[in-house]
Amino acid sequence: MNICVFCSAAELADVYTESAREFAELIGSRGHSLVWGGSDVGLMKVVADGVQGAGGRLVGISVDFLQNVARENADEMVVTATLAERKAQLLERADAFVIMVGGTGTLDEATEILELKKHGLHAKPVVLLNTAGYYDGLRQQLARMQAEGFLPLPLSELVAFADDGPDALRLLEA
Numbered sequence: 503m504n505i506c507v508f509c510s511a512a513e514l515a516d517v518y519t520e521s522a523r524e525f526a527e528l529i530g531s532r533g534h535s536l537v538w539g540g541s542d543v544g545l546m547k548v549v550a551d552g553v554q555g556a557g558g559r560l561v562g563i564s565v566d567f568l569q570n571v572a573r574e575n576a577d578e579m580v581v582t583a584t585l586a587e588r589k590a591q592l593l594e595r596a597d598a599f600v601i602m603v604g605g606t607g608t609l610d611e612a613t614e615i616l617e618l619k620k621h622g623l624h625a626k627p628v629v630l631l632n633t634a635g636y637y638d639g640l641r642q643q644l645a646r647m648q649a650e651g652f653l654p655l656p657l658s659e660l661v662a663f664a665d666d667g668p669d670a671l672r673l674l675e676a
């Protein structure tokens with residue numbers, strides 16, 4: 503399976519890097535490929551290192567203005583002209599999506615993928631990996647959207663929630 507991971511480009515605390523490494527090593531050791539934003543920085547690097555170290559394939563989708571931080575030894579590296587094109591490529595190249603801890607970039611990618619799914623423009627699994635309860639607030643907001651009629655379909659059809667890497671992979675492989 504080609505698993506697209508959205509996650510932070512920042513250097514983060516051990517609680518986040520350890521969880522990311524565990525999940526990345528699972529991706530690689532189970533024979534899956536990583537599709538990601540292609541950068542060799544922060545948590546994105548931790549995930550790429552973990553997948554590659556465990557024998558998995560790396561498919562990076564970078565963007566012109568971030569090419570200077572793109573990973574050099576990825577199996578494949580695509581460079582798009584714009585962020586919008588990058589998101590389209592990430593969607594096309596992935597069979598499933600995992601949203602790990604991140605900031606506005608991760609949120610932008612996550613909401614786009616969920617919005618496209620809401621409109622039936624793809625039906626790929628999306629798992630939100632809620633390391634250390636980082637996304638408790640977002641989960642609560644999404645639950646409120648559902649409870650108050652803002653979502654045209656059940657939340658469970660849009661996204662699944664996982665507490666750790668093994669749980670996330672179990673949901674994707676199910």
Ligand SMILES: C/C(=C\CNc1ncnc2c1ncn2[C@@H]1O[C@H](COP(=O)(O)O)[C@@H](O)[C@H]1O)CO
Binds near residue numbers: 512539605607611
């Ligand atoms: C030059 C520096 C960092 C490089 N920044 C990024 N590189 C690649 N991809 C990025 C970068 N920033 C955002 N993205 C995309 O959004 C997600 C991460 O954003 P967040 O705001 O950090 O959560 C990630 O999935 C990327 O696809 C300086 O260190």
